[in-house]
Amino acid sequence: MALEPLIYELSSPGRCGVHLPGLDVPASELPAALLRTELDLPEVSEVDVIRHYLRLSQLNYGIDKGFYPLGSCTMKYNPKVNEDAARLPGFAALHPLLDIEDAQGALMLMYHTQEWLAELSGMKGVSLQPAAGAQGEFAGILMIRKYHLSRGDTKRTRILVPNSAHGTNPATVSMAGYEAVELPSDENGDVDLDALLAACDDTVAGMMITVPSTLGLFEARLPDVIKAVHDCGGLMYMDGANMNAMMGVLKPGELGFDVMHYNLHKTFSTPHGGGGPGSGPVAVNEKLLPFLPGPIVGILEDAGSLDDVPLFGWVMPEQSIGRLKAFHGNFGIIVRAFTYMRMNGGSGLHDVSRYAVLNANYVRTALRDHYVVPHDRTCGHEVVLEGHWKDVPGIHALDISKRLMDYNFHPPTNYFPLIVPEALMIEPTETESKETLDAFIEAMKNIAREAHENPELLLEAPHITPVGRVDDVLAAKQLVLCCVPIPDWAGSPEFKTSTD
Numbered sequence: 157m158a159l160e161p162l163i164y165e166l167s168s169p170g171r172c173g174v175h176l177p178g179l180d181v182p183a184s185e186l187p188a189a190l191l192r193t194e195l196d197l198p199e200v201s202e203v204d205v206i207r208h209y210l211r212l213s214q215l216n217y218g219i220d221k222g223f224y225p226l227g228s229c230t231m232k233y234n235p236k237v238n239e240d241a242a243r244l245p246g247f248a249a250l251h252p253l254l255d256i257e258d259a260q261g262a263l264m265l266m267y268h269t270q271e272w273l274a275e276l277s278g279m280k281g282v283s284l285q286p287a288a289g290a291q292g293e294f295a296g297i298l299m300i301r302k303y304h305l306s307r308g309d310t311k312r313t314r315i316l317v318p319n320s321a322h323g324t325n326p327a328t329v330s331m332a333g334y335e336a337v338e339l340p341s342d343e344n345g346d347v348d349l350d351a352l353l354a355a356c357d358d359t360v361a362g363m364m365i366t367v368p369s370t371l372g373l374f375e376a377r378l379p380d381v382i383k384a385v386h387d388c389g390g391l392m393y394m395d396g397a398n399m400n401a402m403m404g405v406l407k408p409g410e411l412g413f414d415v416m417h418y419n420l421h422k423t424f425s426t427p428h429g430g431g432g433p434g435s436g437p438v439a440v441n442e443k444l445l446p447f448l449p450g451p452i453v454g455i456l457e458d459a460g461s462l463d464d465v466p467l468f469g470w471v472m473p474e475q476s477i478g479r480l481k482a483f484h485g486n487f488g489i490i491v492r493a494f495t496y497m498r499m500n501g502g503s504g505l506h507d508v509s510r511y512a513v514l515n516a517n518y519v520r521t522a523l524r525d526h527y528v529v530p531h532d533r534t535c536g537h538e539v540v541l542e543g544h545w546k547d548v549p550g551i552h553a554l555d556i557s558k559r560l561m562d563y564n565f566h567p568p569t570n571y572f573p574l575i576v577p578e579a580l581m582i583e584p585t586e587t588e589s590k591e592t593l594d595a596f597i598e599a600m601k602n603i604a605r606e607a608h609e610n611p612e613l614l615l616e617a618p619h620i621t622p623v624g625r626v627d628d629v630l631a632a633k634q635l636v637l638c639c640v641p642i643p644d645w646a647g648s649p650e651f652k653t654s655t656d
């Protein structure tokens with residue numbers, strides 16, 4: 157595919173796409189010292205600009221364009237009604253410093269979001285403050301820390317983390333001032349129970365575990381894991397990034413977890429990728445209720461009658477770990493998530509999880525004869541394959557992913573979890589039709605065949621994208637954030653575009 161001309165190349169002196177209205181104030185000189193004399197802006201017409209930006213938007217792959225099985229990220233379709241709700245002027249233009257009397261609608265929405273998240277988790281209280289899953293983790297571990305310290309228990313310095321964990325888990329542990337103790341997994345992909353028991357003593361502050369795990373698997377002996385940590389006085393943190401597998405099916409609070417975070421931008425369908433904005437509310441049981449980051453939304457005055465609404469306002473939990481975010485969390489994301497929950501209702505959310513799990517198992521069973529599935533048992537909402545074959549050692553997960561782009565699919569997550577060699581982590585989500593899943597499965601089977609018959613096809617992929625295989629190492633070392641002027645090395649063999 158030929159690269160389209162850059163907007164700079166379309167520039168023609170004197171051409172202009174905007175017509176400013178006539179001056180209705182006296183003209184005055186601009187301060188010359190502040191003006192640049194050489195400003196190389198493209199001179200283009202309106203239609204050039206429109207075509208430029210539309211083309212750019214089409215180069216970008218997104219969930220509105222096609223299947224996006226990026227495991228652990230839950231790239232489900234984002235219903236557009238969420239956007240309508242978030243753009244209501246009463247929400248979108250609300251000032252965060254407004255008196256509570258003038259923000260009752262927003263406070264009520266946040267209050268009910270807290271209630272829904274508490275119900276789905278089986279927990280007692282929720283704070284919407286954290287701006288992402290990682291910040292929810294941080295909040296959770298700070299709460300665990302404050303809980304122990306408030307009891308005068310100062311010898312706990314370690315947090316246990318399975319080796320299948322998302323990188324944010326050990327990072328969180330270190331940031332909160334603890335030592336992360338890595339636990340091995342057994343041959344089934346579960347936490348090695350003997351290693352866990354050996355690690356449990358009175359220096360353990362708690363354990364972080366993802367359910368279902370990053371292998372997409374439900375820990376077979378989760379109750380034993382929870383009991384072991386509780387028995388030595390530690391608290392249990394559930395990384396809730398994978399809640400899309402469990403809504404209405406299983407409540408972390410009832411399993412015995414003390415604290416968890418949600419990723420509203422994953423489970424509750426708000427657009428994400430490219431770094432945000434997200435939202436990572438934390439939910440806690442009774443033990444941690446006083447420590448929630450705040451302020452949270454509470455009822456300040458009960459309603460007088462059934463026809464009345466209560467007065468909502470801000471409440472700071474007694475021994476709160478404090479604020480985590482300016483103002484009140486990423487409110488726009490909370491509106492979208494609330495809309496999604498209300499549009500689905502309780503039984504709808506239950507269906508979401510059932511279909512997410514069904515779809516992942518459909519993909520797993522269809523591909524198990526073509527790829528190595530390291531833990532081939534009923535999975536949750538995602539399945540992890542090995543992206544290589546013993547008989548074609550030159551092919552890696554990366555090559556399979558790049559080739560998938562030629563079939564117009566976004567690649568799955570590569571090389572995570574770390575405990576599976578050449579991992580390909582596929583999360584179809586519930587919003588894909590059987591036809592889409594079948595097309596993806598077909599593409600994956602084709603690629604497995606190509607890998608054996610014509611491996612060059614994979615090694616040189618992608619073939620149809622505007623920019624072909626890039627040199628990741630060079631890109632990281634020589635970061636170029638501007639497309640003009642073209643740097644000297646761009647013509648070198650390492651910098652390959654498909655126009656070459």
Ligand SMILES: *Cc1c(COP(=O)(O)O)cnc(C)c1O
Binds near residue numbers: 397436
């Ligand atoms: C996405 C994810 C996180 C981190 O969440 P962010 O919202 O990206 O900060 C943590 N753990 C797991 C398992 C995840 O998939």
